[in-house]
Amino acid sequence: MIIKPANFFLLLQLIGVTALSAQPARTGGLKDYYKNYFPIGVAVTARDLKDPAQGALILSQFNSLTPANAMKWAPIHPRENLYNWRDADSIVAFAQAHGLRVRGHNLCWHEQTPGWLFKDSAGNRVTKEVLLKRLKDHITTVVNRYKGKIYAWDVVNEAIDDDSTKFLRNSLWYQICGEDFIAKAFEYAHEADPKAVLFYNDYNTERPEKRERIYRLLKKLVDAKVPINGVGLQGHWSIYEPAPKDLEATIKRFSSLGLKIQITELDVSVYPWEKNRRAMRPGESHDYTPELEQKQTAQYADVFKIFRKYHKVITGVTFWNISDRHTWLDGYPVAGRKNYPLLFDQNLQPKKAWWKVVDFKK
Ligand code: GLA
Numbered sequence: 001m002i003i004k005p006a007n008f009f010l011l012l013q014l015i016g017v018t019a020l021s022a023q024p025a026r027t028g029g030l031k032d033y034y035k036n037y038f039p040i041g042v043a044v045t046a047r048d049l050k051d052p053a054q055g056a057l058i059l060s061q062f063n064s065l066t067p068a069n070a071m072k073w074a075p076i077h078p079r080e081n082l083y084n085w086r087d088a089d090s091i092v093a094f095a096q097a098h099g100l101r102v103r104g105h106n107l108c109w110h111e112q113t114p115g116w117l118f119k120d121s122a123g124n125r126v127t128k129e130v131l132l133k134r135l136k137d138h139i140t141t142v143v144n145r146y147k148g149k150i151y152a153w154d155v156v157n158e159a160i161d162d163d164s165t166k167f168l169r170n171s172l173w174y175q176i177c178g179e180d181f182i183a184k185a186f187e188y189a190h191e192a193d194p195k196a197v198l199f200y201n202d203y204n205t206e207r208p209e210k211r212e213r214i215y216r217l218l219k220k221l222v223d224a225k226v227p228i229n230g231v232g233l234q235g236h237w238s239i240y241e242p243a244p245k246d247l248e249a250t251i252k253r254f255s256s257l258g259l260k261i262q263i264t265e266l267d268v269s270v271y272p273w274e275k276n277r278r279a280m281r282p283g284e285s286h287d288y289t290p291e292l293e294q295k296q297t298a299q300y301a302d303v304f305k306i307f308r309k310y311h312k313v314i315t316g317v318t319f320w321n322i323s324d325r326h327t328w329l330d331g332y333p334v335a336g337r338k339n340y341p342l343l344f345d346q347n348l349q350p351k352k353a354w355w356k357v358v359d360f361k362k
Contacts, residue, residue, distance in 0.1 A: 029060040029061035029062070030061045030062065030343070030358065031061060031062055031063040034317075037307070037308055037314075038262075038307070038311060038315055038316050038317055039063045039101055039315075039316050040061070040062050040064065040316075040317055040318070040319075041062055041064030041066055041316060041318030041319070042058060042062045042064075042065060042066070042319045042322055043065075043066045043105075043318060043320045044058065044066070044067065045067075045070070045087070045091075046067075046090045048322060049090070049094045053348055054348070055094075057322060057323070057344065058322065059098055061344075062100070063100055064101040064103060064316060064318060065091060065094070065095050065102050066103045066104075066105045066264070066318050067087070067088055067091045067105060068321070068328075069087075070088040070091055071088050071104055071106070071142065072109065073108075073113050073114060073117065073138065074114045075087070075112070076142060077141075077142070078114050079116060083142075085145070088146075092146055092150070095149070096149060101151050101152075102151065103151070103152045103153070103154065103262075103318065104142075104143070104146060104150040104152065104153040104154065104196075105153075105157075105201075105264075106153070106155070106157040106201065107142065107153060107154070107155045107185055108155060108156045108173065108181065108182075108185040109156075109157035109158060110158065110169060110172065110173060117131075117134065117172075118131065118172045118176065125176065126176065127176070128176055128178070131173075131177055132177060132180070132181065132184055135181060135188065136184070136188045139155075139185060139188040139189050140191070140192045143192035143196065144192050144193070147193045147196075148193075150193075150196065151195075151197060152199060152230075152262070152316070153193075153196050153197075153198055153199065154199050154264065155185050155186050155189045155198045155200065156182050156186070156200050156201070157202070158202050158203065159171075159173075159174075159182055159200070160202055160210060160213050160214055161213075164210065164213075167213055167217075182200075182221065182226075183221060186198055186227050186228050187226065187227060190227035197229045197315075198227060198229050199230045199231060199232045200214075200217070200221070200230075200232065201231070201234060202231075202233075202234060203234040203236050203265075205231075205233045205250050206233070206241070206242035206246040206247050207242075207246070208246065208249070211249070211250050211253060215254065218254060218257055218259060219257060222257050228259065229259065229260060230260035230261060230262060231254045231259050231260075231261060231262075232261075232262050232263075232264035233250065233262070233263050233264065234266075235263040235264065235266035235267070235317075235320075236265055236266075236269070236320065237266070237267070237269070237303070238268060238271060238273055239268060239269070239270055239295040239298075240272050240273075241273065242303075244302050244303075244306060247303060247306050248306055251310045251313065251314070255310075255313040260313060260314075261310070261315070262315055262318070263316070263317040263318065264316075265318065266303075266318060266319045267320050267327065267342055268296050268299050268303075268341050268353075269329055269341045270288065270292040270295075270296055270339060270340050270341065271334070271337070271339065274333050274334070276333060277333045277334075277335065278334055278335070279335050280334055280335065280336050280337055284334075284337070286336075286337045286338050288324075288338075292340070293351070296340070297351075297352045297353040297356050298356075300353035301353070301356040301357065301359075304356075304357045308360065319342060321341075322342070322344065322348075323342050323343075323345065323346065323348050324339075324340045324351075325344075325345075325347075327342060343357060
């Protein structure tokens with residue numbers, strides 16, 4: 001008997017095969033698959049939310065937002081007596097309108113600071129007293145404005161030095177205040193909103209030497225009863241790292257202090273980690289090859305399996321940017337090089353890694 005195409009589809013329907021695509025039908029977004037585990041967030045700009053396609057993707061996939069830049073010191077508090085609330089307010093309003101959580105990011109960091117912050121009107125470096133007063137005013141004002149709307153804050157970002165033989169980063173915060181600025185930042189944030197969940201946030205947290213230096217800082221804070229509730233593993237990872245055992249070791253080590261863990265800035269670069277900016281080398285590839293795609297899919301599967309295993313201490317996973325259409329890793333640190341670190345491709349479609357992340361059997 002010859003089966004005509006129309007009969008062929010009828011036959012498939014009769015035997016219960018309804019989807020003919022290579023992938024099963026999507027039955028929800030990331031947030032739905034993970035609803036019994038933790039919120040799934042994404043870092044956004046105010047502009048992203050105004051774009052209908054990206055806005056729709058966000059609402060279908062995520063239930064938490066982090067302003068990617070809008071709440072950093074330079075954009076939100078560019079002059080001593082001037083706050084620029086526009087973008088931060090519009091991100092919080094979007095979240096409120098759609099019932100999404102918001103993580104505030106961040107209150108104290110050595111980067112993206114405004115020119116006035118560390119200087120007096122004569123251009124001299126301010127004293128510790130003045131700088132701590134500025135820190136207190138800033139934190140009180142920003143945290144207060146979003147009290148009840150922002151449930152968690154990255155209070156101090158990246159205070160540990162990149163040099164493994166050193167402890168705290170030799171930032172202007174450190175040079176002027178010594179290590180006190182860290183505890184003070186948490187105290188000011190807690191005073192402003194006692195209900196907010198307060199995080200220390202850093203990168204390369206799975207590398208054993210950095211893990212131990214961060215642990216040392218966290219332990220000091222916990223022992224001194226500083227109001228810190230959690231630690232953010234930024235999760236700027238790659239297809240080469242972290243190894244599953246290193247990620248697990250970090251989750252166990254930090255949570256042994258009674259702290260919650262969030263993955264705050266997740267992306268999986270298809271290139272090895274580099275810190276210093278450089279030009280592309282002649283012949284250097286920037287193609288998303290099937291081999292890179294396969295490695296990235298495996299890495300995403302591995303890390304999410306670990307997140308699920310530790311869901312009692314992991315209280316959130318946030319991606320840094322929405323899709324491969326635009327990511328901070330395009331051109332960074334290698335000028336002109338495209339990267340493909342996220343779960344959605346340049347057309348906002350789910351990649352192979354997306355399917356692995358929602359497949360809990362493997
Ligand atoms: C760091 C910061 C983030 C962001 C990323 C890169 O990890 O914490 O705010 O700037 O770098 O975009």
